[in-house]
Amino acid sequence: MRTYRKIWGCMIVGLIAYLIAGILTFDIQKKKSNEKFPIFSWFLFADVPQKHHVRYTIKIYRADNVDLPQPLMFSEAALYSNPKSVSANKLIQDMGRAIEFHDDQWLQQAREVFEQNQIIRVQRYELIKLTYDPVERYQTGKMESDSIRFFEKGKE
């Protein structure tokens, strides 16, 4: 009987510990994720995008060592990257947020992984900030864009 209780006790403590550790990984300020794999808050889609939603994307100017006749938005750049990639999108958001929070180390880290895995053939691109109402943009394409910074691969 004692052993049974001991095992149940350990299990309950373990579950509570996972719950607490998971919640602690949640970043309420929406800055940088504190996630420590495989501990996770499981707070998926807890956030509702608002009418003035901000998102970052990139515009490609140079790829395969040739200047493009027309700069390409990331969403249209299937030839040079995978615009559907969740990782690519996350890295672009990280770069935007790193600049917003003046975190150079974070920017450098995100940029390196992004350039070496997601836009291997791209040499020059611009980070852009988009502001939009998600439903309106989905239905009409309407949005506002602001240039944040130009990047050249391999250069600061």
Next chain:
Amino acid sequence: MKTMVFKKWREFFSGGTLHESEGSVFLRQRIQFSQIQTLIRAFYAAMVLHASFQLPEWESYLGRGKADPLWPVSWLSSVDQRSGILFILVLWLSGAVMAVVFTEKRWARGWAFLGFFFFAAFNNSFGKIGHSLHHWVLISFLLIFLPSCTQGRMGRQRVIQLFIAIQFLIGLTYTMAGIGKIGGIFLHLFNGEMSPLHPYAMSYIVAERLLQTNTDSLFGAWFVSHPYPTWIFLLGAFYLQFASLWFVARPVWHRAWAVGVALFHIFSYFTFTIIFPQSVFVLLLFFGASPFTPDRFKVREMIRSIPFIPRNLL
């Protein structure tokens, strides 16, 4: 006579003779124990299948660019990355095979966990941590602690207890998802923003997700342009997720809850293009085939035990 015929029909369709053993606690324990052993082996067999399906991707894994390694594979930065990745892939596949063959050996289960843990960590070391492999990592970790001695009532009971712990852990992750969504309501309301309680919330969530990933889904456009019916789905998903731990505590609900959450995942793919196949598998394996579910579908008992709904209303 009528009752007899009905009983025979019910037995035929429920296909069970197991209920005959309900009188004996120890016999029931034996049956549950043997079902659990089969389920655990099936879990490792699925791991082999998963690892085998990834074989054509090995070349692409090996050729990946610079990683931002998560802590379990931080050693990748200090070795040749290609060799390190090859080591992880081999460890993963061989560990899964070993765990199917030697399920009762702790070293084999440890090997399977380590291989899968490293693979999942490596796969998430490129800027974004995905969560579809988390359940398998957590389950394979807990399975290491299966008792080595499963002889006798005590040994069998410990296996059953560990299995229950796994079920509760799975339920907890879904309840945490529900807690996050309820927390989101308060946070948005506190900031004077549109919260999930707003009928347009789901349309905004779907539109933003599809824009984010430059994709379209089967139901996406409909969801964006029909906020009210869509919102009902959102509230239903909140309930299903938040109440998960309570459903896990009610074996009579195991099958129905697992199918419900699996359908939620499948539906999420057709709406958000987010896919969690490993979680769907785990749900259907550990709850759809739950050894604790009554042999017969007890609708009345299920209705009486719906979480958070007072019994006098039912």
